[in-house]
Amino acid sequence: MAAKEGKDYDMHIKLLMLGDTGVGKTCLLLRYAYDSFSPTFITTIGIDFKIKHVELDGLHVKLQIWDTAGQERFRTITVSYFKGAHGVALVYDVTDRDTFEAIRHWVKQIQEHAESNVSIVLIGNKCDKEQLRMVSRAEGEELAREINAPFFETSAKTNINVEDAFNKMAVMTKNSMMLQESTSRPSDGSLMVDDPNVRLTGSGKGGCC
Amino acid sequence: MTTTHSFPKNPSNPSITVPLTPPQPEVPAETPDISNLSLADDVDRDDDTFGSGSSDQSTLSNIDERALNRALQLFRDGEIEEEEYQKIVNYHEEYRRESDNLDYGDSSDSQDATNDSQDPPSTAPSSPRKNSLVNFFSLFPTRTDRSDSGVREEGLDDPRAVRAVRAASRAKERKSRMKQKVDAQRQAQIQADIQTWSETLKTWSNKSLSSPAVAQLCARGIPPKVRGDAWSKMIGNPLNITRDLWMIHEKRGSQMMEAARRRSTSGADHDQEEDTFISSPPPASSPTSSPASPPPPPPPSRSSHSRDHTVIDIDVDIPRTFPYLSFFHDGGEWEGRLRRLLATYCSYRPDIGYIQGMSFLAAMLLLSMDSYEAFLSLANLVNSPRYFSPSYSPMLSSSQVSLFNDSFKANLPLLHSHFKRHDVTHELFLIDWRLSVFCRILPLDTAVRIWDLFLREGETFFVKCSLGILKLLRSTESLSDTDTVLENISKIRVQGSPSDEGGSFCTPS
Numbered sequence: 001m002a003a004k005e006g007k008d009y010d011m012h013i014k015l016l017m018l019g020d021t022g023v024g025k026t027c028l029l030l031r032y033a034y035d036s037f038s039p040t041f042i043t044t045i046g047i048d049f050k051i052k053h054v055e056l057d058g059l060h061v062k063l064q065i066w067d068t069a070g071q072e073r074f075r076t077i078t079v080s081y082f083k084g085a086h087g088v089a090l091v092y093d094v095t096d097r098d099t100f101e102a103i104r105h106w107v108k109q110i111q112e113h114a115e116s117n118v119s120i121v122l123i124g125n126k127c128d129k130e131q132l133r134m135v136s137r138a139e140g141e142e143l144a145r146e147i148n149a150p151f152f153e154t155s156a157k158t159n160i161n162v163e164d165a166f167n168k169m170a171v172m173t174k175n176s177m178m179l180q181e182s183t184s185r186p187s188d189g190s191l192m193v194d195d196p197n198v199r200l201t202g203s204g205k206g207g208c209c
Numbered sequence: 210m211t212t213t214h215s216f217p218k219n220p221s222n223p224s225i226t227v228p229l230t231p232p233q234p235e236v237p238a239e240t241p242d243i244s245n246l247s248l249a250d251d252v253d254r255d256d257d258t259f260g261s262g263s264s265d266q267s268t269l270s271n272i273d274e275r276a277l278n279r280a281l282q283l284f285r286d287g288e289i290e291e292e293e294y295q296k297i298v299n300y301h302e303e304y305r306r307e308s309d310n311l312d313y314g315d316s317s318d319s320q321d322a323t324n325d326s327q328d329p330p331s332t333a334p335s336s337p338r339k340n341s342l343v344n345f346f347s348l349f350p351t352r353t354d355r356s357d358s359g360v361r362e363e364g365l366d367d368p369r370a371v372r373a374v375r376a377a378s379r380a381k382e383r384k385s386r387m388k389q390k391v392d393a394q395r396q397a398q399i400q401a402d403i404q405t406w407s408e409t410l411k412t413w414s415n416k417s418l419s420s421p422a423v424a425q426l427c428a429r430g431i432p433p434k435v436r437g438d439a440w441s442k443m444i445g446n447p448l449n450i451t452r453d454l455w456m457i458h459e460k461r462g463s464q465m466m467e468a469a470r471r472r473s474t475s476g477a478d479h480d481q482e483e484d485t486f487i488s489s490p491p492p493a494s495s496p497t498s499s500p501a502s503p504p505p506p507p508p509p510s511r512s513s514h515s516r517d518h519t520v521i522d523i524d525v526d527i528p529r530t531f532p533y534l535s536f537f538h539d540g541g542e543w544e545g546r547l548r549r550l551l552a553t554y555c556s557y558r559p560d561i562g563y564i565q566g567m568s569f570l571a572a573m574l575l576l577s578m579d580s581y582e583a584f585l586s587l588a589n590l591v592n593s594p595r596y597f598s599p600s601y602s603p604m605l606s607s608s609q610v611s612l613f614n615d616s617f618k619a620n621l622p623l624l625h626s627h628f629k630r631h632d633v634t635h636e637l638f639l640i641d642w643r644l645s646v647f648c649r650i651l652p653l654d655t656a657v658r659i660w661d662l663f664l665r666e667g668e669t670f671f672v673k674c675s676l677g678i679l680k681l682l683r684s685t686e687s688l689s690d691t692d693t694v695l696e697n698i699s700k701i702r703v704q705g706s707p708s709d710e711g712g713s714f715c716t717p718s
Contacts, residue, residue, distance in 0.1 A: 021522055021525050021526075021565065022522075022525035022526075041528050041529035041532050042529060042532075043526055043529040043530075043565055043566075043568075043649070045565050045566045045603075045640060045641040045644050045645060045649065046603065046636060046637070046638075046640030046641050046644075047636055047637055047640075048637075049637075069565060069603075071519075071522055071564070071565045073519075073562075073564050073565070073602070073603055074565070074603045074640075076603070076604055077603055077604070077636055077640065080636075098473055098521075
């Protein structure tokens with residue numbers, strides 16, 4: 001996949017941060033995108049986003065990460081961003097069981113509104129607050145197995161696993177996109193075109209009549 | 210309150226804040242001539258040496274260097290203006306240039322110095338080297354007396370330097386007089402405004418809102434002393450809320466919050482309540498706003514839709530409401546007031562509940578009013594189609610979107626088409642700006658002024674102000690690609706604005 005003309009990346013991946021309000025979605029994103037942690041708290045009202053450029057297996061990948069408001073009220077807006085997303089970070093707070101319980105509901109939302117092949121990573125944030133922990137690591141792992149997603153316990157505050165979690169998500173998404181791309185192309189490299197009005201004239205020489 | 214601000218230009222810093230006060234002039238990097246000198250110990254000697262008529266080039270040069278160092282120090286300490294500092298540096302440069310062409314062995318220099326010392330300062334110009342010395346020392350305001358007298362005694366002055374110093378000091382005096390005058394005028398204006406407001410508020414009626422006099426008063430900024438009353442009157446009380454009603458709901462709100470916390474910690478599932486809650490109509494006693502027509506939300510799938518959960522959201526959002534105003538989240542009285550106010554509202558309008566962004570409105574009102582007034586104002590504000598048409602909700606109605614888009618297109622056509630080209634939708638900024646009425650993105654003092662106008666004019670002012678912010682954004686915008694546009698917008702949102710911590714409005718009265 002060659003760099004597109006005029007673009008400074010080989011691949012453009014859209015990721016989405018989901019989870020209840022206050023689990024630390026914005027803090028995780030700020031840590032990943034800028035390696036910073038703000039001691040003052042930021043509410044996301046509506047939708048926000050950050051860009052991060054990364055190298056993955058020799059490819060220059062541009063990650064566009066959408067940060068969403070966690071409150072149910074904003075669901076109508078955030079749902080409209082589900083469609084274009086290639087990967088989702090599902091975040092809960094290990095010190096708040098409600099946010100963990102809510103993950104199943106979030107998974108339902110994803111199944112309902114997102115693309116079927118979207119990659120999911122489960123993240124239990126605030127793992128630095130060991131004394132306040134209410135969700136064990138084992139429970140997180142079990143849920144992750146259940147929803148078939150890689151699992152990370154992170155701390156945006158003390159920078160534990162943040163990079164790994166996002167990178168894993170990026171790699172998974174990249175691989176799934178590349179796989180999709182290769183399956184949608186015959187081995188000889190010509191394009192598969194769904195449009196019935198367009199016919200392939202010959203192998204390797206895709207063109208329309 | 211008259212402070213203007215600019216939006217950050219540095220796109221690489223995620224946590225830029227908007228300074229309330231104009232930035233201090235940046236201290237220029239040290240001039241190469243003096244960067245390696247460390248002559249602090251010589252300062253006293255410097256003074257002694259000065260005026261002795263020494264013609265030793267290196268000594269004179271050192272004095273110059275020291276002078277320049279001293280000037281830099283004064284400038285850094287803020288004792289002299291950038292202009293004055295620059296003047297000193299220029300003199301130094303001039304001296305350097307001229308002294309390069311001088312024969313320092315010439316005894317006439319020391320002769321001149323001796324002669325000059327007996328003459329008044331305004332006599333014939335002396336050599337560049339001496340001029341330079343005089344210039345440096347005479348240009349230090351903190352040493353004015355000493356150096357001036359020294360200069361006059363020694364007669365080493367240069368008319369140009371004297372003129373420059375006098376002009377600078379006159380300019381400074383003028384500036385300070387002007388400032389005093391402006392301050393006095395402002396104070397007088399504020400006093401007069403307070404008087405006018407008091408009279409206006411006594412005879413307040415529905416018509417007052419549209420009177421040109423009130424418009425003018427609001428445009429000048431409502432004095433903090435009467436702001437609470439003025440806001441409260443401008444918002445009005447079409448819901449006919451009474452103190453009794455407030456007391457009932459305040460009690461119920463606290464109970465709701467307690468119950469929600471208990472459930473939350475016990476981990477009880479309260480999904481069952483959901484349906485009954487969703488279908489429950491608003492209290493009959495409260496007139497509802499005109500019916501909302503946003504597309505139906507996706508079916509609720511988890512307990513967070515219940516009122517218990519929106520009450521829990523209050524706890525999460527309190528530390529994030531004006532994070533730089535610590536008294537709202539230090540566990541003290543103000544935090545309690547804010548929490549109670551929001552819980553009271555949840556009890557009063559369970560159909561609306563707590564919506565993220567509302568905590569900013571509540572906090573803003575509490576800064577100017579007592580708890581009852583703040584509740585009355587919050588309930589009426591959130592309910593009023595004049596401010597939030599058709600309702601206070603994350604979903605904007607199509608008429609709102611088209612009002613905004615049409616005004617945007619008409620006023621900032623280039624930016625509008627740029628946004629369109631790069632798929633930058635209004636959702637990325639307008640929802641936030643609207644639900645918090647700019648409290649989250651603007652410094653508090655600026656936001657307060659915006660509110661003075663917003664509460665009088667209503668939603669039209671919201672659109673005007675949004676366009677104003679976008680216009681500022683345009684000026685810092687390279688208009689290159691979607692990311693730049695979006696990131697700039699997103700950065701406007703992230704500002705924590707701690708710079709206005711000392712604002713006059715922020716201190717609880």
